[in-house]
Amino acid sequence: MMIAACLDIGSTWTKGATFEVDEERNSVRILRHSSRPTTVGNLSEAFLGVLDDIATDNPLPMIRRGLMKLQYSSSAKGGLAVAAIGLVPEVTLEVGKIAAQSAGARLTQVFSYHLTQQDIISLEARQPDILLFAGGTDGGNSQYILSNAQRIAESAIECEIVYAGNRSVADDVKAILAHKKLRVVDNLLPSFDEPSPEPAQEAIRTIFLDTIVKGKGLDTIVSATGIAPLPTPFVVLEYARAIHEHVPGWEEFLMFDMGGATTDVYSVHRESPEAGTVLRGIPEPKVKRSVEGDLGMRVSAHAAARVEGAARRAALGRADVNLDTLTDYADKLIAAPDYLPGNTHEQVMDTLLAGICVGHACSRHVGRWARMYTPEGEVKVQTGRDLTKISKVIGSGGWLSRQAGFHPSGWFSDHSIDARGRNVLVPHQFDYYRDEQSMFPLLANLAREYPRAAARAGIGMLVR
């Protein structure tokens, strides 16, 4: 038997639980759990408070003496902001976006081809935590990279820079950016059609540990406990991988984590196209995360209500709500992010916002197919991942965890055809599960030490 304390520092709540893990039987029992409002000025206050609440004894000596394990994650301050530079939007920039999001980052800005003066100005004005700089396959294009490196060198950009582009000019980039905080890693697209996002992801996580952790009290936690945090979305992505590996029947699934500011989508899926389907575009990873910064229930409510298209028309029509009413409600939410619906009408609006977020986030996460006619007959041309046959979908995060009556199916099918007439590969028939006790971020931390036990426990706690 082992006792493990797991905590997650979110932007509004710091949550924690202690688990008793039976390694032989791979079972997990929750001993205590607690949550406190995140102390934004000094994250260690709420953290150490929650740790005290959940520990059976004085926690810090227990951790130091190895009597209790500790793992924790943080998404405070809105997580890790990454700006990505690629060459062609559909090629190195696309791989860069997936690499950053799967490392747990939030994309703040993206750039392709030559960086313009305007691009540099906007990077200087809204400096990310990390600038992910890619472009060119190994031995491929170098002009764009060298010119972009020069622009960055002459700029006032001070953040960490990760270079993950054409290896042939890595030394030149190193020389040009010698006065910046630069890390050079292997190319994220060493050869065309063979993405390799892992070295860039590893660098992003290391920088998170080395620098982002400093200040705001996270360093206090590290020195008190001797243990470093990881970005919450990264821990959850690895948890999805653990579920895929250790829980029979859960080889493939889709998961949403919807908060006030963003909607995160995770999926585990291996592409196996049927005969008559031609796959186009850069291959995607088996475990993928995407995060939508304009889709959320509170801070991003207004942006979510503003996403135009047939899906929103259908949703408003079904709920019999007009657009002005919805945007007025969204404005109210932005002014008071803690607001909870006061009557049935407002509950309808909350459901409407949630449905819009879940639908759009799903549609952006999945691939497309279009029918093409060839002399050999009809062919399906597919880009991105086909999740139509996914049979299990999980909802987590505050609102989705609580809403027993909500089912995403109808919100997905609003998106089945996109504006260009292509089929959107959203799930068709599936069982919907809720992480009712919001245990996933905590179990994800537990999974770092006990992947099998934590994966099984999490699935066991889901409700239909």
Add this chain to the structure above:
Amino acid sequence: MKMTTVVLGVIGNDCHAVGNKIIENSLTQEGLNVVNLGVMVSQDEFIDAAIETGAKAILVSSIYGHGEIDCEGLRGRCIERGLENIILYVGGNLVIGKRDFSEVASLFKKMGYDRVFSPSVELTEVVENLRQDIARLA
């Protein structure tokens, strides 16, 4: 010496995969770095790949008879997207009906292709031409 990269693919709604594989194998054996995009490749996909890989040439195949429609405009698109000096080759069953090959060749040269190959061409000849054209670029 740095290997020369070329981008290869079958353009349009054409899914003839066998010849494409044969070309890839032959060119690879000749020491070229071949980025093979396979079948049903759009003009922009050829260009995307050529930009990222720094390719010297784009080799377009068309087998199903719609080459005239699919291949038109690729040169202009390359120039628009910054590939002013890329070598463009095209080959295969480029048109339907029994048209004289010299007529077909001049049609595709007018579209901006540097060389046009008939279905019966020896691949060694294509490689020889490529070497000369690339040397001329440098």
